Amino acid sequence: MPQSTTKQAFSVDPKIAVVTGAYALDAIDHAKASFGVAPDWSDGSIVNVETILARLHADYVKSKAQISDDTVATIAKAYGSYIGEVYRRNHGGEWGMMTLDGLDFPAVKARSGTAFWPIGRVTNRIKNGSGDNVAFYYRGLLGK
Secondary structure (H helix, E strand, O other): OOOOOOOOOEEEHHHHHHHHHHHHHHHHHHHHHOOOOOOOOOHHHHHHHHHHHHHHHHHHHHHHHHOOOOHHHHHHHHHHHHHHHHHHHOOEEEEEEEEEEEEEEEEOOOOOOOOOOOHHHHHHHHOOOOOOOHHHHHHHHHHO
């Protein structure tokens, strides 16, 4: 398997943890208000998030012209932060910034040292569909 030549670095940032914690609470509020679902910070709640994102993807496909990239980004920040917070609370890890080829992304670094970008995954799920299933992604993070 070829080695990646991509330059990457992760730095812990407590400010990112505060912001993503607030975004995660926004996801819970949105899920309750818009879908009647109350995510509970459990690993199993990610399945509910996937169901919500599937509906949001369907809405995005139907009315792409009416849903701006800013709206998708706002929703992705909320639900991606929720996914990252569920992982961090249940399995450890830290929020910070991942620099990848000169671009910075909020990321979680697991205790194993693996860094992942749940906000990016949620963006892809909304825009691209089920190939970016977040429940499958989360199970992969858990090694299941």
